[in-house]
Amino acid sequence: MKSFKFDGLVLPLFGILLVLALWHTVAGKKIYVLKESIEVVHASVIEAVPGGEAGWSTLKPLLNKPPLEAAKIAAAIKSLPNGAEIWTALEQNLEERRVGLISSLPNVVETWQASKLYIMEPFAKRGEMDQGILRFSWYSLILVAEGYSLALLIGTPIGFFLGLSPMFTKTFDPLIQILRPVSPLAWLPLGLVLFLSAGKDAGTYGALFTIAICSMWPTVLNTAVGVRAVPQDYLNVGKVLKLSRFKTLTKILIPATLPYMFTGFRLSLGIAWLVIVAAEMLTGRPGVGGFLWQEYNSLVYEHIILSIITIGVIGFILDRLMSLIEARFKAIS
Amino acid sequence: MKKFLDISRLIKTFPTPKGPLTVVRDFDLGVKKGEFITLIGHSGCGKSTVLSMVAGLTELTEGVIILAGKEVTEAGPDRGVVFQAPCLLPWYTAFENVMLGVDQVYYTATPLERSQIAEYYLTIVGLGDSMHKRPAELSQGMRQRCGIARAFALSPKMLLLDEPFGMLDSLTKYELQDVLLDLWQRDQKTALMVTHDVDEALYLSDRVVMMTDGPEATVGDILEVNFPRPRTRKQLMEDPEYYRLREHLIGFLEERSHLRPGKPSTAAVAH
Structure with missing residues (x-):
């Protein structure tokens, strides 16, 4: 029991903490990567501050040794006479000239502070694109539920046909194998065109179409495999009892295929999410993905991280739930 | 005597990558009503194939099977099949497994009557207390009891048993053989059973049909077993006739099963 807790709880927590720590260290540092030659910087420093030459002679060796950590440069310059003044000018200058990749990444604390409102009031609605994170997630989940249901309703029967009829398999399997790897990003424009006549709902229908067509393949293929794997013995029982086609389907084929179907359902849900x-992102609907895209456009990086974490956690929970249901059906068969 | 089950000129050929393989050739057998027949032979000789064809689960290549005046063309509940693995549907309880067949056969009966039929047979086979358990909760022997109850509950014209006790330990096997004999006598069924157990064949049957080795297996010899019924295992063990028949059977399986009847017997000269 003790070792189970250690393995099951402590190690994953340790892993999460490790990554958070790495993130925090990297994000906390401003590192300058100069786009232009040092001479340009030199000129601007000299121009900017009287006595800048002294600062430059301190700065030059540092600039030649990338990566240029802001804290180190600041400390070196500030130790000079008139250092604070030089640094004020220099910092601004460097700030303009850096390729600031990592310095823009908010650290853990900044992310939490910027996200607090969205997490602590998860269902608040302050505006169309300014809502609690769970409220956004809820919108997304509803759309997923609709598209996913559609995928199951279409995918399961197709899977049964594939499993039951070799002719059907020969006819449609190559097509399925071609459509299966197509990215959602490729389907979405087609979905939007297909439902163009729906006007302002085109986005919704396009999204549903994309979710359904992208997420149904695992259901289709797993159901087909499951149907083919139904033991001949069970089918013989059906034959001996002369069960009707319908009864064979409901009393033997479907129960025997359920574990496979649920594996498909679980994988499909992952894809739908x-x-x-x-x-x-592409349709700009309110939802956790829409929020992410909007915050990217307004450069609030903290909220991008918040969205990513939310998407991950919800996806994880959905997968766990489906695994539980799947395990139940596996236990019966 | 009129034949209740008449198998004549039965041939079964399976396609294989190396060309067609004739598993059974010119198999003839007549079974009287109420008779208990066992088919015995080495593993893979095609005895289960013959049974499967009588059950209608395997198509004949050539020949005719007539059961109670009607040609067998497909599987149906007029033949109760007990499979080697009990083949219970794992998502149903023992009771529901039996009811699946009862609902098919007694579709004119009321639901109460139907469940009474299922309960009756489940109780006789000794599952009275555990009929509402799923197969996973039952022992191997209990599952086979349920398989037997399912076959009898159909009230079939004929029982077909495919090595029904092959996967059980000897004690459970003895118990179930008695359960089977008891039910068979009660319901006056005609039974055809496949086995490779010599003692089982002698204890249960009226006639033992010995099959030659495949491919092209056929009836090699038929042994009449005339012990009075009801039989007890003890009474058989004390009968010298039992050992004579046993020796005959084992002798056939060890020495003569590879010879098709009607061919000159080289092995017989050697002995």
């Missing part, structure tokens, strides 16, 4: 984010 992946697709929703892409669909919301």
Whole structure:
């Protein structure tokens, strides 16, 4: 029991903490990568501050040794006479000239502070694109549920046909194998065109279409495999009892295929959740993916991280739930 | 005597990558009503194939099977099949497994009557207390009891048993053989059973049909077993006739099963 807790709880927590720590260290540092030659910087420093030459002679060796950590440069310059003044000018100058990749990444604390409102009031609605994170997630989940249901309703029967009829398999399997790897990003424009006549709902229908067509393949293929794997013995029982086609389907084929179907359902749900984010980004619907895209456009990086974490956690929970249901059906068969 | 089951000129050929393989050739057998027949032979000789064809689960290549005046063309509940693995549907309880067949056969009966039929047979085979358990909760022997109850509950014209006790330990096997004999006598069924157990064949049957080795297996010899019924295992063990028949059977399986009847017997000269 003790070792189970250690393995099951402590190690994953340790892993999460490790990554958070790495993130925090990297994000906390401003590192300058100069776009232009040092001489340009030199000129501007000299021009900017009287006595800048002294600062430059201190700065030059540092600039020649990338990566240029802001804190180190600041400390070196500030130790000079008139250092604070030189640094004020220099910092601004360097700030303008850096390729600031990592310095823009908010650290853990900044992310938490910027996201607090969205997490602590998860269902608040302050505006169309300014809502609690769970409220956004809820919109996404509803759309996923609709598209996913559609995928199951279409995918399961197709899977049964594939499993039951070799002719059907020969006819449609190559087509399925071609359509299966197509990205959601490729389907979405087609979905939007297909439902163009729906006007302002085109985005919704396009998203549903994309979710359904992208997420149904695991259901289709797993159901087909499951149907083919139904033991001949069970089918013989059906034959001996002369069960009607309908009874054979409901009393033997479907129960025997359920474990496979649920494996498919679980994988499909994972894909549906992946697709929703892409669909919301492109259509600008309110939802966790739409929120992410909007915050990217307004450069609030903290909220991008918040969205990513939310998407991940919800995806994880959905997968766990489906695994539980799947395990139940596996236990019966 | 009129034949209740008449198998004549039965041939079964399976396609294989190396060309067609004739598993059974010119198999003839007549079974009287109420008779208990066992088919015995080495593994893979095609005895289960013959049974499967009588059950209608395997198509004949050539020949005719007539059961109670009607040609067998497909599977149906007029033949109760007990499979080697009990083949219970794991998502149903023992009771529901039996009811699946009862609902098919007694579709004119009321639901109460139907469940009474299922309960009756489940109780006789000794599952009275555990009929509402799923197969996973039952022992191998209990599952096979349920398989037997399912076959009898159909009230079939004929029982077909495919090595029904092959996967059980000897004690459970003895118990179930008695359960089977008891039910068979009660319901006056005609039974055809496949086995490779010599003692089982002698204890249960009226006639033992010995099959030659495949491919092209056929009836090699038929042994009449005339012990009075009801039989007890003890009474058989004390009968010298039992050992004579046993020796005959084992002798056939060890020495003569590879010879098709009607061919000159080289092995017989050697002995």
